[in-house]
Amino acid sequence: MPHGVVKFYNCDQGFGFITPFGGGRDVLVQSPEVERSGIGELLVGQRIQFEVADRETGHGDEAVELSLMAANEDDGRLKRFG
Secondary structure (H helix, E strand, O other), rough: OOOOEEEEEEEEEEHHHHHHHOOOOEEEEEHHHHHHHHHOOOEEEEEEEEEEEEOOOOOOEEEEEEEOOOOOOOOOOOEOOO
């Protein structure tokens, strides 16, 4: 399962991006998937596991089946947008 770090997430606008570990393009994450996962809120700097799915619009990929990784203690680096 791919994993990465939350680069940006705006709960008011309902989307953000995950930067995959090991490189590659940032992956879109949308609020319905965050809600479905039961995570509640994504914070910049959180480590997250996810699957990659084709977007219904056909424009790139998006993160689905999200789950937080164990090392997400808030040591002051996690940030909230919006």
